[in-house]
Amino acid sequence: MRTRTILRGVAATALTLSALGLGMGTANADERDGYLTETEFGLFCYENQENSVFDLFSGDKNFGDDFFKGSRSCAGQMVNDNTRSYLNRSNCGWYVLTNIDWQGSQGFVPSGYRGNATDTFKDRISSAMKGC
Numbered sequence: 001m002r003t004r005t006i007l008r009g010v011a012a013t014a015l016t017l018s019a020l021g022l023g024m025g026t027a028n029a030d031e032r033d034g035y036l037t038e039t040e041f042g043l044f045c046y047e048n049q050e051n052s053v054f055d056l057f058s059g060d061k062n063f064g065d066d067f068f069k070g071s072r073s074c075a076g077q078m079v080n081d082n083t084r085s086y087l088n089r090s091n092c093g094w095y096v097l098t099n100i101d102w103q104g105s106q107g108f109v110p111s112g113y114r115g116n117a118t119d120t121f122k123d124r125i126s127s128a129m130k131g132c
Contacts, residue, residue, distance in 0.1 A: 031057035034069030036087065041094045041109070043083040043125065045074035047116045054079045057090075059129035062100040083125045087114040093131035098124045 032055060036042040042053040045068055052068035052075050060066065063080035074082075088094055088109045098104035098121065105120050108131065117125065 038089050041090050042087045044085045047084045049085050049087050061127045085116045095129050096125045097127045100126050102127050
């Protein structure tokens with residue numbers, strides 16, 4: 001009888017922990033969801049990291065089918081040729097490029113860097129890739 005009670009307790013604890021684990025989800029948000037996490041590179045539609053963000057964890061060779069998300073004024077606007085600043089929260093540097101397929105003028109954004117795009121890249125970024 002005592003063994004059965006102990007086994008029920010262990011089973012109940014395992015079920016509870018399993019349910020809690022399933023409900024918690026992942027620690028990191030998904031890329032391209034409009035929320036910049038500590039492992040992502042973010043491109044913003046306004047200067048000084050203002051308004052909507054396009055958040056990347058992996059590269060994207062064509063921003064032509066990507067849109068800003070969220071409730072700010074840039075939400076729903078295409079990302080391609082519509083970025084003015086960036087924040088790199090990734091532990092890798094990122095390359096930004098002015099053409100699709102990782103072509104055109106190339107700039108490098110080091111890990112931890114935040115800044116406004118230069119005239120070469122302001123409203124001209126069409127692709128980005130991780131540098132590590």
